[in-house]
Amino acid sequence: MRLPLFLTTIHDWLYSMMPEIWAKIVEMVLIAVGYLAFFAVAGLFLVLLERWIAAWIQLRRGPNRVGPGGVFQTIADALKLVSKELTGTIKADMFLYNLAPYFPIVSALIVLSVLAFSSTIQAYDVNIGIFFIISVSSIGVIGILLGGWASNNKYSLIGAMRSGVQVVSYELSVGLSLLTMVLLTGSLQLSQIIEVQRTGGWLILQGHIPAIIAFMIYMIAGTAETNRTPFDLVEAESELGAGYHTEYSGMKFAYYFLAEFINMFLVAAIAVTIFFGGWLSPFGITDHIIWLQPVWFLAKVGGIILLMMWFRWTFPRLRIDQILTLEWKYLLPINLVNIVIMAIIILLGWTL
């Protein structure tokens, strides 16, 4: 683990206080708590941001009552959700019904742990980073499938089945578009990927045309994986009521809801790491200032998130067969060809 300076002092203090094994455990718990706190704050802030953006696009005012400019609106909402009675159906499969909401939120939290927020803030720099992210993030769909199945509601079931079909399909595109970029970096480790970009420029510039194609495919597939408009037919409210979480209320619903927004953050963060140089500043202007690294990272992530919100509030929804057609007939073949093109470009040394 590589830590920034003020965290290093805590690290040293802990190790001087107690035996090494205990210090390690305490440190892990502290880091986990820190990530959980970030998780909650980021989720709430993204909800608030979404509502502001939506209001701005839709000629409305948006949240502006609770706190200055409405910044505490989502905290109030969260309090309401926490204190709300948990209602559900009697005929639900209670074990699975209660278990399901934890899958998306836990898988999102695990993925968060390998993200590189800066050169020093990264909980675990696993050497199979991208592979780890792809595989863990696909666990989340189990929660949706289980929730829809266990609710004992036909609308939930349709929503869950749609979700299963959709996420399984688009996982391919996410993986392959990232694979295209991995050809450039030659490593799956996130810190390595960013190192490559420090010297050679952002990967979207290095790989130029195939990289831009890969980015577009990644954005489409990533939006689909987070079940957001135009791919939100999992919870298409005009068709299925609320989709897979129809029967959930209170905190269980909030888990699904938060997980959706954290997933959006993750998709954007991965896009930034792979395509836009992670925490690197443009043209290396502020690379020597360590504390600006997470700022750059979050700023870039914010930019991608804005793009996804823009999609959401201006696009209609696709139909289930159109979604599958898009994936299997267009994105997947394009992606495969794109990988070959990328390989040829690298072979010929035509990268920028």
Added chain:
Amino acid sequence: MTNAELQNSISTWNPEFTFTEEATEFLTLTVAKEDWYKIAQKLKFTPELDFDYLFCVTGMDYGTDLGVIYHLRSTKFGHEMVVKVNTSDRENANIDTVSDIWRTAEFHEREIHDLFGIYFNNHPNMQVLILPEGWEGYPLRKDYDDPVNMIIR
């Protein structure tokens, strides 16, 4: 076709048809309920009449008789007429359906069945459409009485 031409044309099928034009803007033909289905077929499928658009189906309770009023229009020629079919049997009122001739009649007939209690023979789906299951009585009949829900001034 004008109303007079229509009357001439239709009278050739059966000279005993009784037409009226009193107190209404439409040419009105009253037919017996046994003949109605065949006449309906002729009205629609005779090329020079071509009544392809059944724009209104009204159930009626005349006090003693029950009846259905069909408003017909030809979208091609623009002529219109009204056909009335009556039945005096209030207990087992039934009239042949025309829902296979004009599909729009399917819903209108189901509505009339709910509200007037006229059964339409050969209707594909003569089930309750508007009223709740097991509703007693036929609300739009004149002798219907519901002291709870009806306020009569």
Added chain:
Amino acid sequence: MQQEYLVQDPFKTEEYMINMGPQHPATHGVLRLLLTIDGEIIKKVEPDLGYIHRSIEKMCEYDTYQQIVHLTDRMDYLSSHINNEAVCLTVEKALELEVPDRVKVIRTIVGELTRLASHQLWWGVFGMDIGALTTYFYAFRDREMINDIFEETCGARLTMNYNVPGGLMFDIHPNFVNRVKAFVKHFKTKLPEYDSLLTGNIIFQKRTKGIGLMTAADAINFGVTGPGLRGSGVAIDTRKTHPYSAYDKVNFNIPTFTDGDVYSRYKVRIAEMWESLSIIEQLIDNIPDGDFKVPTKAVIKLPKGEFYQRVETARGELGVYINSDGNKNPYRVKFRSPGFSNLSILDHLSRGYKIGDLVAIMASFDYVIPDIDR
């Protein structure tokens, strides 16, 4: 048991039924549809009505003719003015009452504004139904101006009750002409925005083109009227075939599109908004002077006979059938509501499509449930 079934036919699918409504976001009210579906594919749609049935026809039999007018704007609440007008026209026809030109022109202008407001709401909701949430707010921005005009002139924003047999309840507000002109000017710049936000969108076109195909013969056979019929290429509009009020004095086209799918019904309504704007523009500068009402007796008694009047609401042809026996109450009133006939074709159109398509088809007919149930 389980294994036996699996061995027999592992790929066998089973049909199942779901209830769409009476509380469902896409049914726009308390319409209940019993869907028989196989996976996502719709095998059968069975509407179950009556959740908002108030038996207006029975209530009419105990009311005077002035009172009936007030019941009608609870039917199709989005075309309330046009519904009122239909009853008033029937009564005036029966009494052979000639209303002043001023009344006719005002009725036409307010009727077209109502149609615009209705189509605007439809557009917003149509977008929502296929997942574009922003359309709703764009539509309501413009609809608000119309509602403000109505509020100023007749005190109500939705159920207006502006018509009475023999004319109008009040004269127009002094600001009416200016505000309508301001609205027309405003909306002419905003209507192209509707196209740029939704119509040109590739996903929107994919979702609507070729969906819910309705042939012209089917449409007439099922009694479909209004934009649904005109989207199948049949140029029938009651405002042309049976002109009422001032529609015989204005020039307007009947927009038709021939594909008969959801997209052409959508295009018809957008085109109708342009036509409505043009009708308002032709009339707004030429409102004749005169009375806003012909005095009628306090108790109107229609002569004995049957009277039928139809008008074109935003959803199609509304017919009013009054059977009078000469008393102060009608003997029988029948409202031939456009929604009821338009609903009857839903099953025929949506078989074989998917749930998402059913929502698009329903949205393209713009069902208003109180209009269907009456």
